[in-house]
Amino acid sequence: MLRLITDFDGPIMDVSERYYRVYQFCLEEIRRPGQSVQELAKSEFWQMKRSRIPEKQIALTSGLDEMQAQEFAQLRRKTVHTEPYFQYDILVPGAVEALLKIQQAGVDLAVMTMRRVRELDYAFQKYDLGKFFPENRCYCLSNDYVKTRDIEDKPLLMTKAVGELPPAADTWMVGDTEADIAAAKKHDIKVMAVESGIRDRTQLELYHPDFIVANLSTAVDLILESKLPSLSSKI
Numbered sequence: 001m002l003r004l005i006t007d008f009d010g011p012i013m014d015v016s017e018r019y020y021r022v023y024q025f026c027l028e029e030i031r032r033p034g035q036s037v038q039e040l041a042k043s044e045f046w047q048m049k050r051s052r053i054p055e056k057q058i059a060l061t062s063g064l065d066e067m068q069a070q071e072f073a074q075l076r077r078k079t080v081h082t083e084p085y086f087q088y089d090i091l092v093p094g095a096v097e098a099l100l101k102i103q104q105a106g107v108d109l110a111v112m113t114m115r116r117v118r119e120l121d122y123a124f125q126k127y128d129l130g131k132f133f134p135e136n137r138c139y140c141l142s143n144d145y146v147k148t149r150d151i152e153d154k155p156l157l158m159t160k161a162v163g164e165l166p167p168a169a170d171t172w173m174v175g176d177t178e179a180d181i182a183a184a185k186k187h188d189i190k191v192m193a194v195e196s197g198i199r200d201r202t203q204l205e206l207y208h209p210d211f212i213v214a215n216l217s218t219a220v221d222l223i224l225e226s227k228l229p230s231l232s233s234k235i
Contacts (some may be wrong), residue, residue, distance in 0.1 A: 001108055003168035004223065005161065005189070008113035008140075010176025010197020011216040012095045013123060016046045018088040019198075022080045027062055030072045037063035050200040081115075086122050092196050094217040099132045102220045108168060110137040112157050114150050114179070117143050136164075150179035158183035174219045181207040192219045 009015045020042045031037050040048070040062055048058055055076055059069035079085070103109055111133045113120060120140045124130040139157045147153060158173075173184035176197025181204075184191035193209040194216060195201055204212050213219050 001166070001168045002106075002223070003108040003110065003165070003171040004102055004220070005110045005112050005139075005158075005171065005173045005184075006216065007173075007175035007177070007180050007197075008111050008115060008120065008123070009089075010092075010199075011174050011194050011219070012092060012099070012111075012129070013089045014092050014196070015089050015198065016042070016049075017090065018085045019049060019080060020045055021088050022076055022085055023058070025079065026072050026075045027059075027064070029075060030059070030064060030068050032068075035063070047200070049198055050203070052199070052203055081119065083118075083122065086119060089123060091127055092215060094215060096127075096129075098215075098217040098220040099129075102224065103132055105224055107223070108137075108165075109133065110139065110161065110165065112139040112154070112161060112173075112175075112180075112183070114141060114147070114154060116141045116145065150177065151182050154179040154183040155186045158187055158189070162187050172219075172223055174216060176204075178203070178207045181209045184209075192222075194219060 006012065023045055024039065027037055027039060038061070040058070045058065048061075055073035056069040059072035060066070064072055099109070109132055111120075115123075117140055120138065124133075139161050141147070141153070171189050173180060173189050173191040174194060175181065175184075175191065176194050177199050181191050181193060191209045192211045192213055193199070193204040193207075194213055195204070196215040201212060211222070213222065
């Protein structure tokens with residue numbers, strides 16, 4: 001049996017608009033009356049996020065002072081995963097078609113995400129994604145889980161999955177962050193990083209995934225076409 005474990009945000013969902021709306025909200029909330037700020041364009045903001053520029057630096061670049069930048073970072077952390085903003089998430093182009101293709105090919109499909117149950121359910125219902133991931137193939141955080149760091153929390157989810165899922169002859173992980181790569185490598189699972197999420201290629205290369213591809217569609221095509229063993233360099 002062939003298995004694909006995919007992250008949710010990045011390979012399947014585009015979260016850039018949610019993150020940008022939260023940035024705009026926090027900038028407006030923290031600025032003083034009459035204070036001049038320089039709101040970043042979405043493209044500039046998202047590139048900073050993908051390059052892992054710290055929140056405080058984004059705030060300072062936007063014209064806030066040092067103390068405001070700390071408040072900005074705290075408010076952003078409190079706000080970005082709240083329900084009013086999940087409406088801004090959209091599907092990555094081609095993601096649903098890729099899921100359908102790999103499902104029809106008989107590949108065992110699982111999702112592994114740092115979303116909480118309610119956050120994953122929201123997107124499942126809005127975009128009818130539950131049909132791809134039965135409950136016993138969903139690995140996410142409980143609603144009351146106290147997060148530490150994704151790079152520490154995600155390998156714990158992978159450990160749970162490896163312990164529960166039936167054996168597979170071949171398993172691939174697809175994700176868009178260093179946490180996905182770390183989770184896969186800890187269990188000797190091959191991993192493809194996608195450039196459709198919150199890390200750019202430069203950041204992904206630092207963690208040495210087996211392959212770097214454009215998106216989930218490309219990852220699925222490579223897996224199904226069995227081209228991977230003949231590839232000698234990253235895509």
